[in-house]
Amino acid sequence: MSLPKTPQRTGRAPDAERQHADRRALLPPLMPELGVFVALFALAATSVLVAFWSALGGLAILACLAIAVVMAALVMIFFMHLRSAMAVMTLAGLAGVVWLAILFGLTMADYLTRPGNLGATMQTPAQAESEAEAAN
Structure with a gap:
């Protein structure tokens, strides 16, 4: 005949052990x-x-x-x-990415359909300063 096993004691109260286990379960x-x-x-x-x-x-x-x-x-x-996440949350995240792509696409469509050569009018500060000195 064998004696029943006694649970191992860690020195903490059962409520403290439960709280410690709950904390470990909450931390990813x-x-x-x-x-x-x-x-x-x-x-x-x-x-x-x-x-x-x-x-x-x-x-x-x-x-x-x-x-x-x-x-x-x-x-x-x-x-x-x-x-x-649930499927609804994943769908919401992907909808945000699709909406951002639409906004970028519309911005690029506006930029590319403007008349004139937009990049040619851009100047660096050094170019603007040298042109101002040449004008004086």
Whole structure:
């Protein structure tokens, strides 16, 4: 005949153990968030390097935009918790992205359909200063 096992005592009251367990259940594991945080910093550094790398030329803008899209997706999936959200919340997050794309598209349509050569009238401060000195 064996004796019944007695529960292990940790020196805390049962209510304190329950509260401690509840606190542990409420805190999410930090490793995925820290990994995404490091990835966002790495992507930001890559974006800066690509922007100053002259070998890409006009493709640098597209590369930086692609990096920005990946960064935005990481933020939405992990930090906004859309990965584990209800379908309605995911749909609302995606609707925000679609609306932003519509606004960017309308802005570009307005910019591209204006008459004249818009980029030719832009001056840097150094160019404006040299023109002002030449006029005097």
